[in-house]
Amino acid sequence: MEKDNNTAENEVVFTEFVVDDASYKTQLNKMYRNRKPYEPINPSHLKSFMPGNIPEVNVKEGDQVKEGDILLILEAMKMKNHILAPFDGTVTAINVKVGDKVAKNHILLEVKPEVIA
Amino acid sequence: MSIKHKTLDLKKRMQGALLGGGQKAIEKQQSMGKMTARERIVALLDPNSFHEYDLFVEHAARDFDMDKKHLPGDGVITGTGTISGFPVCIYAQDFTVAGGSLGIMHARKISKIMDHAMNLKIPIIGINDSGGARIQEGVNSLAGYGEIFYRNTLASGVIPQISVILGPCAGGAVYSPALTDFVFVVDKISKMFITGPEVIKSVLGEEISMEELGGARVHSEITGNAHFFAESEQECLQQIKKLVSFIPWNNSKKADAFPKKAPKSRQFKIDNIIPTDPREPYDVRDVIRSISDDSDFFEVQELFAANMVVGFGRINGDTVGFVANQPMVLAGVLDVDSSDKAARFIRFCNAFNIPLVTLVDLPGYLPGIDQEHAGVIRHGAKILYSYSEATVPKITIILRKAYGGGYIAMCSRHLRADFVFAWPTAEIAVMGPEGAANIIFRNEIKNAENPEQVRQEKVEEYKKKFANPYVAAAHGYIDAVIEPNETRRFVVHALEVSSQKSELRPKKKHGIPPF
Numbered sequence: 001m002e003k004d005n006n007t008a009e010n011e012v013v014f015t016e017f018v019v020d021d022a023s024y025k026t027q028l029n030k031m032y033r034n035r036k037p038y039e040p041i042n043p044s045h046l047k048s049f050m051p052g053n054i055p056e057v058n059v060k061e062g063d064q065v066k067e068g069d070i071l072l073i074l075e076a077m078k079m080k081n082h083i084l085a086p087f088d089g090t091v092t093a094i095n096v097k098v099g100d101k102v103a104k105n106h107i108l109l110e111v112k113p114e115v116i117a
Numbered sequence: 118m119s120i121k122h123k124t125l126d127l128k129k130r131m132q133g134a135l136l137g138g139g140q141k142a143i144e145k146q147q148s149m150g151k152m153t154a155r156e157r158i159v160a161l162l163d164p165n166s167f168h169e170y171d172l173f174v175e176h177a178a179r180d181f182d183m184d185k186k187h188l189p190g191d192g193v194i195t196g197t198g199t200i201s202g203f204p205v206c207i208y209a210q211d212f213t214v215a216g217g218s219l220g221i222m223h224a225r226k227i228s229k230i231m232d233h234a235m236n237l238k239i240p241i242i243g244i245n246d247s248g249g250a251r252i253q254e255g256v257n258s259l260a261g262y263g264e265i266f267y268r269n270t271l272a273s274g275v276i277p278q279i280s281v282i283l284g285p286c287a288g289g290a291v292y293s294p295a296l297t298d299f300v301f302v303v304d305k306i307s308k309m310f311i312t313g314p315e316v317i318k319s320v321l322g323e324e325i326s327m328e329e330l331g332g333a334r335v336h337s338e339i340t341g342n343a344h345f346f347a348e349s350e351q352e353c354l355q356q357i358k359k360l361v362s363f364i365p366w367n368n369s370k371k372a373d374a375f376p377k378k379a380p381k382s383r384q385f386k387i388d389n390i391i392p393t394d395p396r397e398p399y400d401v402r403d404v405i406r407s408i409s410d411d412s413d414f415f416e417v418q419e420l421f422a423a424n425m426v427v428g429f430g431r432i433n434g435d436t437v438g439f440v441a442n443q444p445m446v447l448a449g450v451l452d453v454d455s456s457d458k459a460a461r462f463i464r465f466c467n468a469f470n471i472p473l474v475t476l477v478d479l480p481g482y483l484p485g486i487d488q489e490h491a492g493v494i495r496h497g498a499k500i501l502y503s504y505s506e507a508t509v510p511k512i513t514i515i516l517r518k519a520y521g522g523g524y525i526a527m528c529s530r531h532l533r534a535d536f537v538f539a540w541p542t543a544e545i546a547v548m549g550p551e552g553a554a555n556i557i558f559r560n561e562i563k564n565a566e567n568p569e570q571v572r573q574e575k576v577e578e579y580k581k582k583f584a585n586p587y588v589a590a591a592h593g594y595i596d597a598v599i600e601p602n603e604t605r606r607f608v609v610h611a612l613e614v615s616s617q618k619s620e621l622r623p624k625k626k627h628g629i630p631p632f
Contacts, residue, residue, distance in 0.1 A: 012445075014398055017447065017448050019448055019450060019480040019481060019483070019484060019549070020480060020481060020484075020520070020521075020548050020549045020551065020552030021549070021551035021552040021555050022395075022396060022480065022549040022550070022551040022552065023396060024395075024396045024398070024444070024448035024480060025396060025397055025398050026398050026444060026445060026446060026447055026448040026449075027398070027445055027446050027447070028446075028447065029422075029423055029424065029446055029447060030338060030339070031339065031422075031454060032447060032483075035485070035487045036487065038486040038487065038490070051320050052320070076320075101320075101322045103323065
């Protein structure tokens with residue numbers, strides 16, 4: 001989208017910036033430079049929807065789980081939130097252990113969906 | 118007791134109360150580089166104009182041995198005064214008294230001075246410097262906040278409300294400033310957040326300083342919660358005085374007129390500011406300064422969403438609100454933040470009878486997944502809503518590009534601008550020539566022997582035909598194509614002839630803007 005164009009006027013660096021196929025010389029602001037790249041949603045990654053801690057883990061790697069099973073508990077804002085299996089499948093990775101504190105959007109565990117033959 | 122004795126007794130009582138939290142606490146406040154609440158009020162208001170009320174209010178807490186404590190004025194100073202003769206109600210939280218914490222009597226004092234402001238129809242200025250709710254008072258202190266928020270909401274759009282953050286302002290306390298019209302912050306002194314660094318550390322294990330979490334710079338550049346950033350308290354108070362000069366006492370009045378002054382035309386030569394190539398940048402604030410009285414422009418939210426410029430100036434002595442795309446930043450595109458910023462400013466101007474002058478030069482909305490997912494549809498709609506809703510005189514000048522949705526959004530004739538002028542450099546089109554040619558002549562370009570050459574030719578063809586103001590002028594969408602150096606003359610005249618403008622709208626409780 002942009003490439004640096006080392007023209008400096010009063011120490012202001014202008015960059016080429018494309019909108020609708022036309023390229024404009026302009027500055028990029030902090031918010032634009034710091035924007036996060038988009039990540040497609042992976043349904044196998046079960047993430048923490050808010051920061052919290054892990055008081056309980058009910059499964060281990062390789063376990064077969066059924067949709068709706070309580071895999072672990074994420075305690076956040078004084079609530080014990082159940083993290084459920086989204087579908088039938090196998091737990092392929094557990095990235096937390098009891099007592100861990102996790103940030104928002106941390107991948108807690110990964111579940112591989114069961115392939116229906 | 119004689120009158121003399123009683124007067125002496127009064128003086129003694131006052132002396133005690135005026136010291137607030139006592140000499141030690143005052144020294145501590147000063148050692149943090151902060152003025153005391155009383156010093157701030159005195160520095161902001163005209164000399165000897167401050168009249169204090171409720172000096173002898175006592176706190177009402179009885180639990181946790183609070184009944185044995187004496188909190189002078191319950192940690193807040195309230196009163197009335199003038200700023201350059203302009204009357205205001207004011208309150209300042211006194212950090213030296215129990216950390217400026219808010220108990221029910223503290224809140225009642227604030228509520229009372231806010232009620233005064235509403236009855237007297239004059240602005241309210243709140244100086245915030247408080248540790249938050251007084252925990253010992255429990256739910257009563259929450260009730261106090263609620264009473265203040267309710268009054269902020271009722272006062273919104275009736276009297277100007279100004280918040281000054283000169284210390285911590287945390288938790289529920291932040292919502293009073295958030296509900297007011299303008300928030301002033303000072304570097305390294307102002308701190309605003311809902312949950313502080315300690316809570317974040319205990320929940321997340323993440324460490325962040327107060328400054329990085331909710332300091333003045335964060336709120337001025339990133340969140341957009343603050344409108345004016347200052348390096349020192351003195352500078353901040355000067356900014357407040359300047360703002361007050363531009364706004365009216367209340368929504369039934371116009372801002373006071375000042376003596377007319379010509380722009381500094383030697384410094385800001387309107388003919389030389391904009392490059393004719395629509396892809397070259399320039400500072401749109403120079404265009405504003407080339408038409409405003411004395412080339413004075415008081416920018417609002419200078420550091421936030423700098424791709425949109427908003428602020429106050431005067432034309433022939435009367436306050437106007439300027440809204441302008443800034444080609445120097447992100448090519449002046451509309452995005453989530455810039456739409457939000459402009460919409461709010463437009464609504465302030467409309468509520469307080471300040472005509473709007475809009476300068477247009479933008480390629481459209483900012484493309485990107487992050488923008489779409491951040492709700493650029495809903496936020497972008499705010500600017501359409503605010504311009505359409507506004508019934509103050511609306512004058513639009515199209516400087517260069519006005520493409521697509523951006524053209525409509527920037528106070529076009531279709532959103533009921535009273536006057537739309539265009540410079541000869543204006544390009545009013547459904548989209549930029551490059552994009553349009555690529556779509557309209559897609560097959561011709563694709564099937565050509567030399568596609569790049571054909572593409573260039575088609576872009577040129579489109580430019581010649583549509584990248585000008587005359588197509589829109591032919592439809593009557595713009596009122597006049599004017600030379601840049603005629604801009605001020607046209608704006609002055611447009612404001613003169615629209616001074617009695619009144620527009621009747623269907624009666625309703627309120628609209629439902631896309632918050």
